[in-house]
Amino acid sequence: xxxxxxxxxxxxxxxxxxxxxxxxxRRGDDVTTAYASLGVVDVVVKAQVLSGKxxxxxxxxxxxxxxxxxxxxxxxxxxQIRDQYVAAVLIEEKLQIARxxxxxxxxxxxxxxxxxxYSTKGGMDIEEVEENEIRKTNIEILNPSVPVDIPYxxxxxxxxxxxxxxxxxxxxxxxxxxxxxxxxxxxxxLDDDAFYRHPQWEQYEPRTMLGRLPTxxxxxAKKIDEGEAYYRxxxxxxxxxxxxxxxxxxxxGASIANMDALIQAGxxxxxxxxxxxxxxxxxxxxxxxxxxxKPGIKGLWMCGNVANFTNVKETFLGxxxxxxxIKPTYPIVVRRDGPESAEGFALLEECAQRNHLNIKMFxxxxxxxxxxxxxxxxxxx
Amino acid sequence: xxxxxxxxxxxxxxxxTGKEGAKGAKAMSDYGTSVLCGVTPGKGGQEVDxxxxxxxxxxxxxxxxxxxxxxxxxxxxxxxxxxLEAIENNISLINVFVERIPIADTAYCLAAAKEKGIRxxxxxxxxxxxxxxxxxxxxxxxxxxxxxxxGSIGVISRSGGMSNExxxxxxxxxxxxxxxxxxxxxxxxxxxxxxxxRLFEADEQTKAVMIYGEHGGSYEFEIVDLIQNKEYTKPLAxxxxxxxxxxxxxxxxxxxxxxxxxxxxGAAEKEAALHSVGVRIAQRYEDLVTLVQ
Numbered sequence: 101x102x103x104x105x106x107x108x109x110x111x112x113x114x115x116x117x118x119x120x121x122x123x124x125x126r127r128g129d130d131v132t133t134a135y136a137s138l139g140v141v142d143v144v145v146k147a148q149v150l151s152g153k154x155x156x157x158x159x160x161x162x163x164x165x166x167x168x169x170x171x172x173x174x175x176x177x178x179x180q181i182r183d184q185y186v187a188a189v190l191i192e193e194k195l196q197i198a199r200x201x202x203x204x205x206x207x208x209x210x211x212x213x214x215x216x217x218y219s220t221k222g223g224m225d226i227e228e229v230e231e232n233e234i235r236k237t238n239i240e241i242l243n244p245s246v247p248v249d250i251p252y253x254x255x256x257x258x259x260x261x262x263x264x265x266x267x268x269x270x271x272x273x274x275x276x277x278x279x280x281x282x283x284x285x286x287x288x289x290l291d292d293d294a295f296y297r298h299p300q301w302e303q304y305e306p307r308t309m310l311g312r313l314p315t316x317x318x319x320x321a322k323k324i325d326e327g328e329a330y331y332r333x334x335x336x337x338x339x340x341x342x343x344x345x346x347x348x349x350x351x352x353g354a355s356i357a358n359m360d361a362l363i364q365a366g367x368x369x370x371x372x373x374x375x376x377x378x379x380x381x382x383x384x385x386x387x388x389x390x391x392x393x394k395p396g397i398k399g400l401w402m403c404g405n406v407a408n409f410t411n412v413k414e415t416f417l418g419x420x421x422x423x424x425x426i427k428p429t430y431p432i433v434v435r436r437d438g439p440e441s442a443e444g445f446a447l448l449e450e451c452a453q454r455n456h457l458n459i460k461m462f463x464x465x466x467x468x469x470x471x472x473x474x475x476x477x478x479x480x481x
Numbered sequence: 482x483x484x485x486x487x488x489x490x491x492x493x494x495x496x497x498t499g500k501e502g503a504k505g506a507k508a509m510s511d512y513g514t515s516v517l518c519g520v521t522p523g524k525g526g527q528e529v530d531x532x533x534x535x536x537x538x539x540x541x542x543x544x545x546x547x548x549x550x551x552x553x554x555x556x557x558x559x560x561x562x563x564x565l566e567a568i569e570n571n572i573s574l575i576n577v578f579v580e581r582i583p584i585a586d587t588a589y590c591l592a593a594a595k596e597k598g599i600r601x602x603x604x605x606x607x608x609x610x611x612x613x614x615x616x617x618x619x620x621x622x623x624x625x626x627x628x629x630x631x632g633s634i635g636v637i638s639r640s641g642g643m644s645n646e647x648x649x650x651x652x653x654x655x656x657x658x659x660x661x662x663x664x665x666x667x668x669x670x671x672x673x674x675x676x677x678x679r680l681f682e683a684d685e686q687t688k689a690v691m692i693y694g695e696h697g698g699s700y701e702f703e704i705v706d707l708i709q710n711k712e713y714t715k716p717l718a719x720x721x722x723x724x725x726x727x728x729x730x731x732x733x734x735x736x737x738x739x740x741x742x743x744x745x746x747g748a749a750e751k752e753a754a755l756h757s758v759g760v761r762i763a764q765r766y767e768d769l770v771t772l773v774q
Contacts, residue, residue: 207584209698212591212669241585242592264583266668294583296558331557331581352666353640353695356722357766364765376642377580378501405642406628406649408607409504409619438645439622464624464649467767 101290101304104148106190108268108286115259117252117270119283122192124148127177134191135169142194145172149184150309152287155224157181162194183311195282200272202226203252204287205239205260214239214260218250222272251281264294296330308339315340321373321390324383333379333410335387343368345475346397348388348419350404350436351376358403358468365472367401367479370394378410384418392426399479400432403471406464407438416444420451427455431478435471437464483611484635484660484680484687485574485602486514486550490615493541493572494519495553495563497529502554505578505619506530509552512625514615517545520566538566550574552608552618560604561586568593576617577603577671587669594671601671602664607641609662610648620644620663632657634773635681635690637674639666640722643693643766650770659687668698675703678713689716691769694751696721701751708758718772720763721751 608618
């Protein structure tokens with residue numbers, strides 16, 4: 101989960117990193133009170149979005165009067181920044197900047213250990229800084245030795261490790277005219293797989309990077325994998341897209357290949373969804389209900405590889421429960437194989453007959469991509 | 482010959498009393514792999530499928546000193562302790578089936594394994610199959626006999642399902658597999674493509690290798706270095722999934738955790754770098770079978 105700047109800064113403060121005085125404003129909040137609460141004249145007004153490059157995309161405004169602040173807040177709430185929904189606006193004291201540094205910690209996939217990246221050339225154009233002006237330090241997680249000569253690196257390491265982050269970044273890390281260091285921005289990505297040891301993460305509001313608020317269906321689907329049995333199979337992945345082909349895919353890998361395959365077949369996905377890891381019938385049922393609830397669907401593609409350990413019968417029963425309720429009239433193509441697939445397909449066949457479904461079913465003798473073409477033909481005819 | 486496992490593989494199953502653990506133990510035994518025993522803390526004295534269960538890895542090793550491989554099926558919050566226990570007992574190959582292990586725990590375990598020269602396959606790995614000889618984990622499921630046949634192609638996959646699909650396509654073409662390995666889809670991989678290509682290079686049975694890769698991470702770039710240094714010289718075909726993902730914003734996580742869209746490390750950049758050292762690039766994963774011949 102990616103955090104908004106103001107959420108990241110709250111974590112920074114917990115770990116002893118100084119951030120500017122600030123106040124968070126939501127849609128409809130009273131800007132006058134918020135601005136007055138800071139007790140300063142010159143402020144920076146910043147859109148709260150999940151992607152970077154705000155500065156270059158008109159997401160940061162400098163203001164010196166209440167009128168300017170009010171108009172900046174109104175304007176930012178009316179915009180999308182790099183296609184991202186503006187969830188809130190942060191009003192912050194303007195700093196007296198002497199220098200801008202860059203500091204981050206993330207996992208290096210070559211060493212498979214955390215890595216500190218630091219440069220004294222921070223700010224908006226960090227991507228263009230020369231390699232020799234960037235200092236990279238690997239941290240041995242078994243016996244962490246964190247550089248001592250980089251401002252806030254100890255604090256940031258504590259934040260990274262104890263908060264189970266995948267990325268923490270301060271850019272710019274400001275050095276003020278009087279020599280103090282202040283984190284002027286915060287980019288934090290938390291490790292979703294560690295949520296069980298951070299119950300406080302539940303307070304974070306729902307979010308998506310798709311340039312809008314999460315849809316009702318996305319919020320509904322996410323709940324499927326929450327709770328005690330969160331690791332017993334994955335069935336909570338639903339990203340709503342613009343197309344009209346409902347997708348119920350299987351496997352993290354195959355599902356990605358099959359999204360490509362559907363588009364190559366000239367069709368357009370209504371969603372990205374996959375279930376895998378042998379989820380129980382109930383989870384699959386809930387997921388199928390979410391996927392099939394989208395209006396305007398012209399076809400359903402349920403496509404999965406030959407399963408290793410996901411029980412095809414058990415998971416198909418979840419799908420069948422949903423089909424029995426919804427009784428779709430649009431074409432359906434199914435391709436799947438694996439444990440108890442003969443039983444699973446027999447049950448699906450019975451479901452198709454009692455609900456008069458327009459359905460074609462394939463096992464492993466037909467390739468996955470090929471069946472996307474079959475669906476395209478069924479829709480045309 | 483084969484890589485990673487052989488007739489001499491002697492397996493311990495950590496978490497054997499759980500549903501997936503019991504299934505894994507049975508899948509391995511059914512395929513002729515020697516499963517000696519299991520470990521579940523607090524459940525010592527029980528039996529699963531006729532195999533004894535012990536409270537600790539140390540206890541199991543005392544009774545079965547031949548154990549050289551552990552396959553781990555425990556919930557994610559118990560994974561770190563289980564992996565470290567196997568490492569402390571010097572088990573040389575550890576296959577971690579567990580999905581959704583916090584990345585910090587994975588980094589910790591990989592570092593601990595590296596210190597002792599222990600190989601971890603995974604996390605989130607369904608294991609590997611040496612057709613007709615042995616398998617680790619549940620790869621192939623109940624259809625393993627149909628899907629896998631002995632042959633000359635090495636298969637490496639980030640995706641468990643695609644390990645099966647690709648092996649099945651090779652079997653249909655009459656090519657067969659030398660070893661099929663599922664490296665797992667996490668951002669941090671215990672055993673990488675490059676690690677396996679070194680093993681396949683040394684394996685006489687393997688004439689060529691195919692890889693099902695994903696966007697995200699820098700693992701494909703290690704292959705480029707390996708080929709440039711002539712440490713891998715056999716034909717290699719690769720498919721990198723996730724072209725549609727490039728339409729999503731940076732940092733958005735879909736599919737496997739490892740498939741985080743990173744700027745400059747997307748499918749297109751990887752393909753260009755691999756193509757420049759002679760790797761055959763498949764546009765559809767189905768083309769891998771043709772390209773590898």
